[in-house]
Amino acid sequence: MTDPFTTRLSTRSRGVTSSAIREILKVANRPDIISFAGGLPAPEYFPIEAMRAAADRVLTQRGRLALQYDATEGVGELREYIAAKVSADEPGAPVKPENVILTTGSQQALDLISKVLLDPGDLIATENPSYLGALQSFRLFQATYHPVAMDEEGAEPAALAEALARAPKFAYVLPTFQNPTGRTMGAERRKAVAELFTRYEVPLVEDDPYGAIYFDQPAGPSLRSLAPDLTLALGTFSKTLAPGLRLGWVVGPEAWVARLAQVKQAADLHTSTLSQHVALEVLKSNILDEHLSVLRGVYHERCQAMLEALAREFPKGSRWTVPAGGMFVWVELPGGVDVAPLLPRVVAEEKVAYVPGAPFHPNGGGANTMRLNFTHAPADVVRDGVARLGRALTRALATTAA
C-alpha cells in the first residue's frame, strides 16, 4: 500500500472504492446463473447480419476514411443523420449538426459534462433512485447530491422545485423508462418539469437510452423539446443497434456542445470511426424501424413474463413497477430486509442474480429494493429465474421475521 503510486493517489481517486457488488456480479456472468443484474440487450436480436454487411460496405467503399483519425465532434454525416432524426421527431425544437457531438457511449457524455461543470463539492439534483453509472461518474468529480423524491411518474414537481431552488450545477433526469425504476413521465408531468427548469434556469441533463424501446406507444415529448436552451439530451445506439459499438451522442446548445468537444479531445481524441461508419451504414440501410418493432415485441413479452412471475412467486407485501418500455422492473420488498448481504447466498444457492437497489440512491436508503432486468433472457428463463429468486427471498423474509 506504500508504493509510490498508491501514496500519490488524487483526492478524487481515494474516494473510489472497489465495489463488492461488482465482484459478486462478475460471478453472475457464469452461464449456469440466471442474471437479472446487468442492463444487457438480448444478443440473439442484435442486427448482426446488417452489421456484417455494413462493415463490408464501409471497408470496401471508404476504408481510408473509416480507419483514419476524424473530428472530435464525430463523423460529419452521422452528426447530420442524428440532427435530422431529432429534428423530425421534435419539430418544435429542430437542431443542426453543430448541436450534436458523438460520444464513446452515453457514459462518456456523463464524464465530459462532469469535467466541464463540476468542482469538488458541487451540488447535482437527481431522481432518487437514479442510474448507478451516472452517480459513479459524478461522484468521481466529487459531486454532492440533492435526491428528488419520485412517484409513479418519476420526479415529483414539488420535490424537484425544492432541488432547483438550491441552484445546483445541473439536474440529471431520465424521464422515459427510467433506470432503475422503469417509470415514465406523462405529457403533463413533462410540461410541469420543463417549466420548472425554465423558471429556475438550471441546466438539465436528460438521459434517454430506452425511448425507442416502448411497448405500445412512444413516451411524451422529450424535455429537451420543451426547454431546448437549457438541455443537454443524451442518446445512444447501445439499445437500438448494439452496445459493443460504444456509440452515444449529446444534443444541446451549440456553445455547450463546443465545450464538451474541447474536453473530449483530451479524453480520447474522438470516438471509433469504424463504429461510427458501421452504424451510419446500418442506419442508411433502413432496417432500423423493422428491427425496433421486433425488439419492442420481444422485450414486451419478456417484461410480461417477469411481471406475471413476480405476482406468482414473490413474497406477499412486495411491490414493483409496471414499465411501459425499457429494460427494468424495480422491486420493493416488505419489512426491513436488506437485499445486499443476501446476494452472495442467492447466487450460490439459487443461481440467480439481481442488483441491490441501495447503490442507486445517491444519499443512501433503499436497502429493501432491487433492480431486475428483463431483456437479456428469454421469457421461460425469466420465469424460472423469478421463481428461484422468489423462493430465496421468501426464505430470507421468514428468517428475518423469526
Add this chain to the structure above:
Amino acid sequence: MTDPFTTRLSTRSRGVTSSAIREILKVANRPDIISFAGGLPAPEYFPIEAMRAAADRVLTQRGRLALQYDATEGVGELREYIAAKVSADEPGAPVKPENVILTTGSQQALDLISKVLLDPGDLIATENPSYLGALQSFRLFQATYHPVAMDEEGAEPAALAEALARAPKFAYVLPTFQNPTGRTMGAERRKAVAELFTRYEVPLVEDDPYGAIYFDQPAGPSLRSLAPDLTLALGTFSKTLAPGLRLGWVVGPEAWVARLAQVKQAADLHTSTLSQHVALEVLKSNILDEHLSVLRGVYHERCQAMLEALAREFPKGSRWTVPAGGMFVWVELPGGVDVAPLLPRVVAEEKVAYVPGAPFHPNGGGANTMRLNFTHAPADVVRDGVARLGRALTRALATTAA
C-alpha cells in the same frame, strides 16, 4: 456568455481555451493544402482488406460477443495477446493479462492516469518539448510542469534527476522517436534514466506509440523493462493498424492497472468491443509483421525526402532532427522568428501547413520551432510542400531581418 451553463463552468474547464491553431489547422485539411501538421498515418497503407476480412469473420463467427457489453479492462483474448507479445519482446520483465488494460486510444490512458493521480497544482515532469495532447490532458486536471531539458538522445539525465528530486506525481516520457522531436534514447541513456526513476521512486508514464515504426532497427529496451515496478507503459494500434479503431493499452503493475479500470468504468464503461475483436482477428491472421515491414520502408523513404528537401529549401541557419523512426521531424529556425503568427499567411499563400512548436513547451518558449509530419503524404508531395514552406520562411526571415 451569461447563460446558466457558462456561469457554471468548473475551474478546470475555465482554463481551457479554444486553440487558434486548431481552427487554422481545420482549414489545413482541405485537399488543396499540403499538411505537415497532423500526426496522421498514410491511409493508402492501412491494411483495409485484412480489416474487412477480419470484420467479416468476427461478425459471422462471434457477432453476439463482438457487439455486446464486455469487461472494462478489455476483451480477455486481446489482453492475453498483448501480455504475450510484451513478454516475448521484453523477456526480462514478463507480464500477465492482469497487467494489461485496453483503452480508447492512448489518449484515454493519459486521461485515466490524470484522474487517478492528479490534484490541482500537482507537479509533473515532462520532456521539453513534449506531446501536445498529453499536455492538454494533464492541464485539464490543473497540473503544473517541470520541463526537462533534452539533448539529441532525449531527456538529459542531470536535468531529469533535478526534476525527480522534486517528487512529482509522475514523469511522462517518450523515449522512442519522441513526439514532437523524433529523438530516441540510446541503450545507455535508457539505463541511466531507469536508474534515476528507481533511485527517486517516481512513477513513470512511458508513452511509445511509434516503437514498431523504426527505419533500420528497433530502439533500445523499453524503460518499463528496466523499471517494471514503477512504469505504466502506453501502447497503441493507431500507428500499426489504424487510428480509427481508437485502440490503445496500458501495461503496468496489477494494482495500478486495477485503479485505471475503476475510473475507466465511469469514463466509457469499456472500449468498443467491435474494434477490439476486429484488431484481435487481424493480429491472429499474422499479417502484422509483413505490414509493418512495408510501412517502415515507406515512412523511411518519406522521411529521407523531407530531410533532403529541408537541406535544399530551408533558410540558412535552420536546424532539424534526424529521426530513426516514427512520424516527425523537429525544426528550429534561426533568429527571433515566431512561426505561430506566420501560419495563417503560409497556409493562405503557399497552401502548406505545419504545427508551431511553442504549444509543445509546457512552460513556454520554442517560438522559432515547428513540427513536421512526414508520414501522411507521398515523397514527391513532401518535397513540394517543404519547398513551398522553405520559400515562405525565407521571405519571412528576410522581412524580420529588414
